[in-house]
Amino acid sequence: MPYLGLRRIFRAFFLASVLYIILGLNRSIIRKEIHTEIAINAPASRVWEVLIDFEAYQQWNPFIRKIDGVAKPGNRISAQMHLGNRRMTLHPDVLAVKPEKELRWSGHLYVPGIFDGEHCFIIEPRNENQVLFIQHEKFNGLLVPFFTSILAVTRNSFEEMNRALKERSEKEK
Structure with a gap:
C-alpha cells in the first residue's frame, strides 16, 4: 500500500513538472501584474501614518481588514484579505519598509511557485500636500493562468482600498 502513495x-510531481516546463516556455502565461493608483490630497507623512496603522484597518480598509505583525524587513505578517465575498489569510514576508515611500511584501499560496505575489504600496510626493499612491502586485506561478477572475476581483479590491485610503488620509486628524 505505501507504494501506491509514492x-x-x-x-503529481511529474505532471506539475511538465506543466511548469510548458507554461515556463511562455512566461507571460504564468505572470500577471495589477497596477492601480490614486492622487491623495494629503502629505506623504499622513498617508504613511494611515497605511502603517494596521490596528485601524478594520475601521476603514475594505480590502485588507486586518494585519497582525510588525512592518519590518524580514518579518512575517498575517494579512486578512477580502476579495469580493471571498476571505483569505496570507502570511507574507516583509521585504521593504521605507517610511513615507514604500511598504513591500512577498507571499505565496501554499507552496512557492504555485501562486506567488509581490505586493507594493508606493507613496510618490507630487508636492508637499499631495501624493500619488500606487498599489502594485506582480503575480507568478503555475496557477496564475487559472486565476484570471480572481485577479479581476483583486484589481477592484485594490481600487476600493485606494479610495478608502484617500478618504481617510484627507480627513483632518
Whole structure:
C-alpha cells in the first residue's frame, strides 16, 4: 500500500513538472501584474501614518481588514484579505519598509511557485500636500493562468482600498 502513495506523489510531481516546463516556455502565461493608483490630497507623512496603522484597518480598509505583525524587513505578517465575498489569510514576508515611500511584501499560496505575489504600496510626493499612491502586485506561478477572475476581483479590491485610503488620509486628524 505505501507504494501506491509514492506512485501518486510521483505522478503529481511529474505532471506539475511538465506543466511548469510548458507554461515556463511562455512566461507571460504564468505572470500577471495589477497596477492601480490614486492622487491623495494629503502629505506623504499622513498617508504613511494611515497605511502603517494596521490596528485601524478594520475601521476603514475594505480590502485588507486586518494585519497582525510588525512592518519590518524580514518579518512575517498575517494579512486578512477580502476579495469580493471571498476571505483569505496570507502570511507574507516583509521585504521593504521605507517610511513615507514604500511598504513591500512577498507571499505565496501554499507552496512557492504555485501562486506567488509581490505586493507594493508606493507613496510618490507630487508636492508637499499631495501624493500619488500606487498599489502594485506582480503575480507568478503555475496557477496564475487559472486565476484570471480572481485577479479581476483583486484589481477592484485594490481600487476600493485606494479610495478608502484617500478618504481617510484627507480627513483632518
